[in-house]
Amino acid sequence: MTKQPASGKVRGSRTERPIMGLLDLLGRRWSLRILWELRDAPLTSRALRTACDEASPTVLQARLTELRAAGFVELGDGGGYGLTPLGRELCEMVMPLHRFAEKWRR
Structure with missing residues (x-):
């Protein structure tokens, strides 16, 4: 399991640009979904897994550890x-992107 370095380094890269480290972390499977499901209230592991369409417990825990x-x-x-x-x-910060996606989908 790869932890996000404090420096913001991107996996497989020598860059230390914070935006690239953030996008790398958020681009990992289930990362954004976990954040999205927690936006209104805390959830237990089980409730979070259910909210994330029964994501693999192993992957879910790995992402929670990274986040x-x-x-x-x-x-x-x-x-x-x-x-x-x-x-x-x-x-x-993600909400404007969410609103744009809703408009784009229509």
Whole structure:
């Protein structure tokens, strides 16, 4: 399992451009979906897996580990996963893209 380096390096690249590191992390399977499903409220592992169309538990846990290491997701006291303030800020940044996608789909 590959953790997102704090430097923002992209897997298989020598670049340290933060935008490329972020896009690499968000481009991994299920990463954006996890953030999207957590945008309104924390979810337990099981509820998150259900919300993610029964994603593989192994892959889901790998992504949660990466998103936690990146500072976007945290494990709450009650055992559920939720967004950190940085994760909420990222979701707010994605919302204009979501609105555009909805318009484009029509």
